[in-house]
Amino acid sequence: MRFLFLFLWGWSQLAWSAEALTPLRIEPRAIQIRNAGAPDVALLCPRKGPSSARPSTPPPEPTEIPDEDEVASALEDARVASGLQPARPAAAWPSNPRGWRIAVWGDSHMAAAFFSDQLQRKLAPADAPVSRFVHAGVGHGGVRGLVRKTCLSGEWAREMAYAHADAASAPGPGMTSLVAKRPGATLALDLRDPQGQARHTSLQLLYHGDGAGNTQLAISVDGEAETLVSLDPQAGPGALALQTTAPLSTLKIRVVEGAFRFQGLKLSETPAPAALHMDLFAYPGATAAGWVRSDLSYLASWFSDQSYDLALMAFGTNEGNDPRFNETAYRDMLTAALGHFRQVFPQTQCVLIGPGDRGIRVVKSKAAKARKKQAVQSKLSKNTPHKNAQSNKSDKSSKPDKAANANKLLKFGRIHQQIGQIQAEVAAVHGCSAWSMQTAMGGVGSAYPWARKNPPLMAPDLLHFTPAGYRELANIFLADFGLNPP
DSSP: OHHHHHHHHOOOHHHHSOOOOOOOOOOOEEEEEOOOOOTTOOOOOOOOOOOOOOOOOOOOOOEEOOOHHHHHHHHHHHTOOGGGSOOOOOOOOOSOOTTEEEEEEESHHHHTOHHHHHHHHHHSTTSOOBOOEEETTTTSTTOOSSOSEEEEESOOEEEETTTOHHHHHSOOTTSEEEEEOSTTOEEEEEOOOTTSOOOEEEEEEEEEEOSSOOOEEEEEETTOOOEEEEOOOSSEEEEEEEEEEEEESEEEEEEEESOEEEEEEEEOOOSSOOSEEEEEOOOTTOOTHHHHHSOHHHHHHTTTTOOOSEEEEEOOHHHHTOTTOOHHHHHHHHHHHHHHHHHHOTTOEEEEEEOOOOOOOEEHHHHHHHHHHHHHHHHHHHHOSSOOHHHHHHHHHHHHHHHHHHHHHTHHHHHHHHHHHHHHHHHHHTTOEEEEHHHHHTSTTTHHHHHHSSSOSBOTTSSSBOHHHHHHHHHHHHHHTTOOOO
């Protein structure tokens, strides 16, 4: 499929001139495990003990979505021009995307998997999608679509490359790690497909070798007897190639000795070419800084036998939430991130997906009071043909309040607009395209009408979307790139 992307998109010279990168070498160690392949194996998670009591805090004041009039007034006072939004892409993709290999990195918007699920549903409606990687974000709230069920017990820590130095120096394929720092921790996964069918007789368990050589695991498949395995003492990325005698349903990993940094699973290739191959590496809270801080040779080692036709990179929401957000600093960080991406995937087409619009809920009591005051003022103005000097003075004094209201209601929307513009500019330099969720929604301030739709397309937090909202965004995405499947 790559020649089609070359013809339809064109390539930036930077895509071809990326600095040569030598991935670290991984030699998987083969482990044979006998299992009966029981199809009805149920994964039961151990019960968690009672949580420690937390000091009680007074409940927050109830909030609500601002009135349409308030939003309209804020837009008018801010003079936000929709024409400033990043332009929608004009490039077209092939009408038949069969055989595509797509990777998705991003934050909570992609981790929810509703967007990618809709892409799969539309691009390959008659075929089951295929994924090869399960990254270490399994079991985290807000991460969907990787496995059917995850059980964690004992002491595990989650470390992300964008925030943790250890995770950046030894990044998993999703640039996140699940770390057990002492024995007794257990990770169990239900690896059956969405229909409950066991399909895999081989997989690679990805981990980081710390060089100490004292890590021992107990591995169990489908609830059968454990197999003790001592990990390779070599420092760096490592893999255990598990071979089972029958398709496996569940996999359980128990740390017997030492520390263990779990980086994910790599499933075997399907015998026949897949209609659509999509690997999801998104994680809540993630930023593009993961691409800046990660050890690139280490990261590239996971993909030495895995190429992609297209990468979707959906970041910006968490960067825009930083109270110290600075356009220049963000541009520099994103430029470095895309440069690093190009070193790992020099021949992969990429699309930067900008954040959606974001709104702010207002305290109900204040909103009701403001509406009542506005209604009274409106009634008085209708009954008073000529404004006196005092009313003129009042109008002037209200201007700062209007500006403050606009700044409050549209604060994050305007930041996301700036992020979308920067993404479009930086993407063009690195041979990528850019697509803005905010533009697809209708621009700054669109979070409010999306929340009022029936059914709602925006979640109550006015930051995330409902499943219907993510599906709508995916449909617009496909239409904007010339794909209009049924």
